[in-house]
Amino acid sequence: MHVSVVFDRHPSEYQTVSENRALTVQTRGSVVIPCYYNKKYTQHKKYWCFGAKAVFQSCSTLAYANETKGNLSVIDHPDQSFFTVTMRILQHENCGYYWCAVDIGAKVDENEQLQLTVKSAPDVFVMNSSVSGHTGGNVSVQCFYRTGYQNELKQWCRYKDKSCSTEKKTDTSQSSSVQVSDDGESSFTVLMTGLRRSDSGWYFCSVGDQIIPVQLTVTEAEPVSVNTDTSTSTQKDGVSAFPTTGVFCTLP
Known part of the structure; x- marks a missing residue:
């Protein structure tokens, strides 16, 4: 259940991630999970459901889009063809299988499965689940395991679109690129360079079948301001101060 959109970089650099995904969250922690759907289902009912077993037909609906129930919120973003699920103050009893789902009026609704585990030390995590950058700039994300x-x-x-960059050097071009570098011990670093507005969206660090979501926001870079100050020649203490032109550039 996702939009088939070409990832705006070189296809040879990517492979598709497995649909069998697992997420580990720290006890009493929170997580935001994006659920993408086909644009043709914009007007359809979306929901988040839970099951103790990995069988979609046995899951129970926890909340529909634009509902908040206790520590659970589901918000639809129809202009971007996804809805987000926010789960807060997670406990061991929240472990199990969850599904992003869209009611399409068929025998089986469109759905995508995620296995959630809650424990004191997550298997994969990031320090900040939301990062931002400017067009033409760079952004770095460190993923711990x-x-x-x-x-x-x-x-x-x-x-x-489930397209992934792996641990190898990517092509360098005028478009934005991604480099993934693993320290081989406890983390890998993602460097995105030459950012564009179209890079905004949800990503995830993936280690084996474990993932952790990260939201990237790219805004337009502020224009460079140039101030020109021309002064006249002056004489002070016998020292000639010649006219100078000062240029001060404030980088974004």
Whole structure:
């Protein structure tokens, strides 16, 4: 259940992430999960459901789009073809299988599964789940993983089309590019350069089948301001002060 959109970079640099995804959240922590859907389902009912087993037909609806129930909120963003699920103060009893779902009036609704585990030390995590940058600039995200995941595949993936950058150098071009560097011990770093507005959206760090969502916001860079100050020649203490032109550039 996602929009088939070409990731705006070189296709040879990417592979598609597995649909079997797992998310580990720290006890009493919170998480925001984006659920993308096909644009043709904009007017359809969206919902978030839970099941103790990995069978969609057995799941129970927890909330519909634009509802808040206790520590759970589901908000639809029809202009961007996704809805977000925010879960707060998570406990062990919240462990299980969840589905992003859209009621399409068929025998089986459109759905996408996610397995959630809640424990004291997450398997994969980031320090900040929301990052921002300016057009033409760079942004860096550090993704941490626990011992035992050193040999797992590390990827940086975009939610809306499930395209991923892996641990190798990407092409350098006039368009934005991505580099993924693993320290081999406890974290890997994602560097996105040459940012564009179209890079805004939801991504996730992926280590094996474990993921953690990250939201990227790219805004237009502020124009560089140039101030010109021309002074006249003056004489002070026998020292000639010649006219000078000062240029002061304030970078965004």
